[in-house]
Amino acid sequence: MTIASRGLLAGVAEGTLEAKIKREPYDKLWRYTLERTKSLLDRADASPCGLITYGALGSWSMSGAAIDAALVWRLTGDKRALGYVERCIDGLATYYGPPGAERDKIHAIVIGGLPYHSHAEVPLAADLCRAGLSKQALDTLARGLLGGAMDAHDDGGSLRGYGAGANVPFARNVCAAVAALVWGEELGHPHWKRIVDVGRDNVIGYFRRGLDAKGYPYEGPGYAGDTSYHLYLVAQILRQRGMADLFADEPACVNFVDAMLTFLFPDRSSFGNVNDLGFFVPWSLPFLPLTARYARRPDHLGFWEEFQGPDNAMRPYGDFLPHYERTTGVEWSQGCHVPSLPLALLWWDASEPVSPIAATPVPLAVFSPGTENSVCRTSWSADAVFANFQGGGRGHVSPGHVHSDSGHFSIFAHGDYLAMDTGRYNTDEDQHNVVLVDGKCHMPIGQTWGSAHRSGRMVTFQRHAMLDYAVADAAHTKNAIWADRHFLFVRTGGSGREADHAYVVVIDNINVKNARGKYLWQLHTPRENALEIVGADRAVVRGPRARLDIDFVLPSPEDFPKEPHTLALRTDEKWWTFGERSSGWADQEKLGLYNCSVRRPRLLAEFEGLNGVMMTVISPRRKDEPARAVHRQSSKRVMRVEVEHETGVDTILAAIDNGYMTLPDVEGFAELVVLRRDRAGRLLDMWTKDGERLRRVEEVWPRG
Numbered sequence: 001m002t003i004a005s006r007g008l009l010a011g012v013a014e015g016t017l018e019a020k021i022k023r024e025p026y027d028k029l030w031r032y033t034l035e036r037t038k039s040l041l042d043r044a045d046a047s048p049c050g051l052i053t054y055g056a057l058g059s060w061s062m063s064g065a066a067i068d069a070a071l072v073w074r075l076t077g078d079k080r081a082l083g084y085v086e087r088c089i090d091g092l093a094t095y096y097g098p099p100g101a102e103r104d105k106i107h108a109i110v111i112g113g114l115p116y117h118s119h120a121e122v123p124l125a126a127d128l129c130r131a132g133l134s135k136q137a138l139d140t141l142a143r144g145l146l147g148g149a150m151d152a153h154d155d156g157g158s159l160r161g162y163g164a165g166a167n168v169p170f171a172r173n174v175c176a177a178v179a180a181l182v183w184g185e186e187l188g189h190p191h192w193k194r195i196v197d198v199g200r201d202n203v204i205g206y207f208r209r210g211l212d213a214k215g216y217p218y219e220g221p222g223y224a225g226d227t228s229y230h231l232y233l234v235a236q237i238l239r240q241r242g243m244a245d246l247f248a249d250e251p252a253c254v255n256f257v258d259a260m261l262t263f264l265f266p267d268r269s270s271f272g273n274v275n276d277l278g279f280f281v282p283w284s285l286p287f288l289p290l291t292a293r294y295a296r297r298p299d300h301l302g303f304w305e306e307f308q309g310p311d312n313a314m315r316p317y318g319d320f321l322p323h324y325e326r327t328t329g330v331e332w333s334q335g336c337h338v339p340s341l342p343l344a345l346l347w348w349d350a351s352e353p354v355s356p357i358a359a360t361p362v363p364l365a366v367f368s369p370g371t372e373n374s375v376c377r378t379s380w381s382a383d384a385v386f387a388n389f390q391g392g393g394r395g396h397v398s399p400g401h402v403h404s405d406s407g408h409f410s411i412f413a414h415g416d417y418l419a420m421d422t423g424r425y426n427t428d429e430d431q432h433n434v435v436l437v438d439g440k441c442h443m444p445i446g447q448t449w450g451s452a453h454r455s456g457r458m459v460t461f462q463r464h465a466m467l468d469y470a471v472a473d474a475a476h477t478k479n480a481i482w483a484d485r486h487f488l489f490v491r492t493g494g495s496g497r498e499a500d501h502a503y504v505v506v507i508d509n510i511n512v513k514n515a516r517g518k519y520l521w522q523l524h525t526p527r528e529n530a531l532e533i534v535g536a537d538r539a540v541v542r543g544p545r546a547r548l549d550i551d552f553v554l555p556s557p558e559d560f561p562k563e564p565h566t567l568a569l570r571t572d573e574k575w576w577t578f579g580e581r582s583s584g585w586a587d588q589e590k591l592g593l594y595n596c597s598v599r600r601p602r603l604l605a606e607f608e609g610l611n612g613v614m615m616t617v618i619s620p621r622r623k624d625e626p627a628r629a630v631h632r633q634s635s636k637r638v639m640r641v642e643v644e645h646e647t648g649v650d651t652i653l654a655a656i657d658n659g660y661m662t663l664p665d666v667e668g669f670a671e672l673v674v675l676r677r678d679r680a681g682r683l684l685d686m687w688t689k690d691g692e693r694l695r696r697v698e699e700v701w702p703r704g
Contacts, residue, residue, distance in 0.1 A: 165210030165398030212370025215255025222277025284318030392456025406456020416543030510612030
């Protein structure tokens, strides 16, 4: 016999949960849930309105922790927990009720638009404890759901317009659908099936248009991570009700998890940021046990355990609030808008096969065809070198939360975040690791929060045994004739500690007006890191555990004898887009890199010449490792660098634009070449940009 539920417990056998919470390891989770819920109810009792309110995804809730309380009542009969659910029911009905002092009081706490999160939370909580609700509470629930919550949708308008991939219209529609799915038929709403269909189609629309073909989110991992809770919640209830199986029908159900996995920093702490709301947002991905089970992906369950599992110090079972409050000293209830603990009890099956992230089949380097990002790493170990390189793509139905980041790169290496994306609010070019033409943003948004309306493109992505290669075209962003940034993630090989060695080569090629220009190369790093200029063309980023050695290489003076390129290095402290004197920056800074960097050290390389061409070699090193030797050599119209590393010597050759080189050891047509030789000078491997066959390459070349 199954539980009489149309929501989270639909299809679940009677006694299943009661037995589950008595067994290991769920008994530990249940004790944690009871303690956490009591703490949240204490806060609700102490609040002026008797409710927990929060804002998320452009709207509001007056019913935070309602699902937690409902599950506690169901399994313990706790009357206090049931009373809180009844308060949430009354609050929702009052919000949509006739004018008066009580409604005004409720409206005063809902300051972010419709309380559409409550449209899903209240009916799900009421369904969990329906046997304990009085007739009066059920009548009040009917008033709230029929009087507003079920009809707070746009009947598919967002799917026909430009909101199918945007978090606000998506969440509004699916929360109304949850209300109709759980209570619509029972309460006699005449159009409940249509509301459910609209919600289902919004889920499908987000999977297909809010994400690209490989599951990468146009709004970035932060917003999509928040939104994904609603995606999988609806998909799971539909599956439990036998109404649809989106896990089987929509490939993005699995692809999104794989995409998020590629963004995960090697130390498993947070995600590489793209656009707004990165780093620690999302703090919980409670649906990972579902995709692990339905897609037979034990690495997804490993992802859940390593990112938010029972023994995770930062977010046990997905509960990020205690860590947040310990870190900031600020009490905050917003994290409870994802009922991570109840969902872990319902969705986590510890008997399922699990494999660690290190055993995932997801490739070490991936390219997203719509958002046009590439993510590379040396391995899936916690000590890996990780890099994200961004093309700046745009989604046609998700044009919000986008930054001027075409050509931006981030690097996390050996336990430290060293070259960073600065996060939320920081939209403009001067907030990213890109080159500024004449030291300015081409289309500045200024001291506000908005979206960048110039896109970029990733025009090339290649994988090779030695390296991964991508090219970002930022000409649209910079209003240039061309503005290419070549990005090479070069793995040096080896075993043991050396297996996670790599370096990055960035080659900029900018032509704004076919004349001499000034360019400002930038690298932003978190506040705990230090910048040091150690030579005319070398700088170092020093973190607590690792560093970046950075070498700059200009075209040879013989290429432009009358006007050779010049280079000057300096550092400054860069503030977020609102500036140093903006209000609230000190409170925001307490959050660290929670979602935004308020201020941070910035390395600047000012270069000037008849073209905007410069090569940069960026070497991540552990704190105790010596710097790699980087040798520069002058050749006519070819920038040449040799990088010594643990397993040999790499030669990087760049014949930018003309793609022709005649050198003592290399001859032929190629714009970019990487040669790998052993210490004796014997050629081990070779890569050329477009697979060109060089006319001549010396098999053995003793270094002079």
